Amino acid sequence: MRKSVSQLIIAALLGSVVYGLPAVTPVSVAQAQEDTQERQTRRTPALRAKVYEQLARAQSLADEDKTQEAIEALDSVKDxxxxxxxxxxxxxxxxxxxxFYNVEKYDQAIAAFEQVVEQQPIPETFELSTLFSLAQLHMMQGNYDKTLTFLERWEVLNKGEIPAKNYLIKAQAMYQMKDYExxxxxxxxxVEMVEAEDKVPEENWFVLQRAVYYELKQPEKVRDVLVKMVRHYNQPQYWVQLAGMYGELGEEKKQLAILEAxxxxxxxxxxxxxxxxxxxYYYHQAPVKGARLMEQAMQDGTLEKNLRNLKFLANCWSLAKENEKAIPAMLAAAELSSDGELDAQLGQLYLNMEQWDKAIAAAQRSLDKGELRNPGMSHLVMGMAYFNKQRFNDALNQLAKAEEYDSSRRMAQQWGRYVQSEKVSYERLQEEFSS
Incomplete structure (x- = not known):
C-alpha cells in the first residue's frame, strides 16, 4: 500500500513497526527550518529560503501522489x-x-538515505533518525550485517541510554543470521529493560525470544516465555504450545492441566x-473423559470416524471397563481394519461378557483376516467359548490349535486338561441319566 510523505511522518509518530514495513521518519522542510538551536550547537549550516521553497514543492507533489513530478523537482535542485x-x-x-520508499523502490530509498548521513555537518537529530531508518530498511531487505552497522553508528552518536527497541532489532538480525547466542x-x-519498568513487552518480542530459545534447544526457557505469553496475551496457540513444552519436559500432569484449561x-x-x-486423559487414568471427548468430537465432525479414532475410542471405554460402550466402537473399527487384531479383541470382550456365540464369531473373523500378533489367543477364546456351550470336542480342537503357539501353549494345556476332565464328568452324568 502506498503512503504519502505526510502519512509516513504520522506513522513515525505512532511508533516503529517491528515486523513488516518500518515506520521510517522523514524530516520535513518545515522541521528543518526549526533546527536553529541545534545548528548553533553543532555549527550546522542553515537551509536557505530558495532551497527550502524547492524542497517544499517536491514534498507537496509527493503528497499529491505525483511521484514523477516530485522526482523531477528534486532533480532540478540536484543540478x-x-x-x-x-x-x-x-x-x-x-x-x-x-x-522512493513511498513507491516501494527500497534499494533506491536506501541509497538515498545513505547519502543523507554522508553529508556533514547536519543536525544530530536528523542524522540519528536517518541512521535508525536505514537500520530498519536494511532489516526489511534482509541486509542484516548492514542493519547492525547502522544501529551501531546510531548508538555511537546517541548521548542517552540505548533503548530496548535497538536491542530488539539487533536480536532480530542475529536470529536471521543464525547467531542464536x-x-x-x-x-x-x-525484554528485561521493559519489564524493569513494570511494563509488558510487545507480543512479537516474546515470539522472538521463544524462537531463539527453541533454536538453542533450551526447552525450560521456552516454557518460561510461553508462561508469560499465556498470562499477558492469552492466545489459544500459546496454551497449546505451553502444554506441548510441558510434555517435552516430562511434566505430563502440567501438560494435561494446561491442555484441559x-x-x-x-x-x-x-x-x-x-x-x-x-x-x-487415557494415560492419566481418566479414560471416561477421553472417550467422551472423542465421541463429542466425532459427533460435531472435528474428528473423523476413521480406524485410528474408533480404535482409540474403544480402548478408552475398555480401560474404563465399559464393555457395552467399547463394543460398538470396536466393531466399527474392525470393519475398517484389514487385519484381525480388533476382531481378536472383540472375541475377548464377548468372552468376558459371557456372549459365547459372539465370542466365537469374532475370534473366527480374526483368524480369517489373519496378520495376528498372537493367533493362539483367538483359538484359546474359541476353546473357552465352546467349553461354556458344552461343545467339548470343538473346545478341545481349538485348544489343541492354541497349543501350537508358544504364547498360548501353557494356558491351552491347562484348559485342555480341565476341559477333558469336565468332558468325562459330563459324559458319565449323561450315561447315568440315560440308564
Missing part, C-alpha cells in the same frame, strides 16, 4: 548541488529517499489437539 551546503544536500537526499543476549536485554476456554479446536488431549 545545483555544487552551490548547496551539507544540510541542504542532506535534506534533498532525504526526500529522494522518502519518495548473541540473539539471545540482545532479546533478553530488550485450554479446552474449557474453547481454545482446543483442531483434530490433532483434541486427540492429544484424549490420549492424555
Amino acid at each position: 545545483r548541488a555544487d552551490s548547496m551546503n551539507s544540510y541542504e544536500l542532506a535534506m534533498m537526499y532525504n526526500f529522494y529517499g522518502f519518495i 548473541r540473539a539471545s543476549r540482545f532479546i533478553n536485554d530488550a 485450554a479446552y474449557q476456554q474453547d481454545y482446543i479446536s483442531s483434530s490433532a489437539d483434541i486427540f492429544n488431549l484424549a490420549q492424555l
Whole structure:
C-alpha cells in the first residue's frame, strides 16, 4: 500500500513497526527550518529560503501522489548541488529517499538515505533518525550485517541510554543470521529493560525470544516465555504450545492441566489437539473423559470416524471397563481394519461378557483376516467359548490349535486338561441319566 510523505511522518509518530514495513521518519522542510538551536550547537549550516521553497514543492507533489513530478523537482535542485551546503544536500537526499520508499523502490530509498548521513555537518537529530531508518530498511531487505552497522553508528552518536527497541532489532538480525547466542543476549536485554519498568513487552518480542530459545534447544526457557505469553496475551496457540513444552519436559500432569484449561476456554479446536488431549486423559487414568471427548468430537465432525479414532475410542471405554460402550466402537473399527487384531479383541470382550456365540464369531473373523500378533489367543477364546456351550470336542480342537503357539501353549494345556476332565464328568452324568 502506498503512503504519502505526510502519512509516513504520522506513522513515525505512532511508533516503529517491528515486523513488516518500518515506520521510517522523514524530516520535513518545515522541521528543518526549526533546527536553529541545534545548528548553533553543532555549527550546522542553515537551509536557505530558495532551497527550502524547492524542497517544499517536491514534498507537496509527493503528497499529491505525483511521484514523477516530485522526482523531477528534486532533480532540478540536484543540478545545483555544487552551490548547496551539507544540510541542504542532506535534506534533498532525504526526500529522494522518502519518495522512493513511498513507491516501494527500497534499494533506491536506501541509497538515498545513505547519502543523507554522508553529508556533514547536519543536525544530530536528523542524522540519528536517518541512521535508525536505514537500520530498519536494511532489516526489511534482509541486509542484516548492514542493519547492525547502522544501529551501531546510531548508538555511537546517541548521548542517552540505548533503548530496548535497538536491542530488539539487533536480536532480530542475529536470529536471521543464525547467531542464536548473541540473539539471545540482545532479546533478553530488550525484554528485561521493559519489564524493569513494570511494563509488558510487545507480543512479537516474546515470539522472538521463544524462537531463539527453541533454536538453542533450551526447552525450560521456552516454557518460561510461553508462561508469560499465556498470562499477558492469552492466545489459544500459546496454551497449546505451553502444554506441548510441558510434555517435552516430562511434566505430563502440567501438560494435561494446561491442555484441559485450554479446552474449557474453547481454545482446543483442531483434530490433532483434541486427540492429544484424549490420549492424555487415557494415560492419566481418566479414560471416561477421553472417550467422551472423542465421541463429542466425532459427533460435531472435528474428528473423523476413521480406524485410528474408533480404535482409540474403544480402548478408552475398555480401560474404563465399559464393555457395552467399547463394543460398538470396536466393531466399527474392525470393519475398517484389514487385519484381525480388533476382531481378536472383540472375541475377548464377548468372552468376558459371557456372549459365547459372539465370542466365537469374532475370534473366527480374526483368524480369517489373519496378520495376528498372537493367533493362539483367538483359538484359546474359541476353546473357552465352546467349553461354556458344552461343545467339548470343538473346545478341545481349538485348544489343541492354541497349543501350537508358544504364547498360548501353557494356558491351552491347562484348559485342555480341565476341559477333558469336565468332558468325562459330563459324559458319565449323561450315561447315568440315560440308564
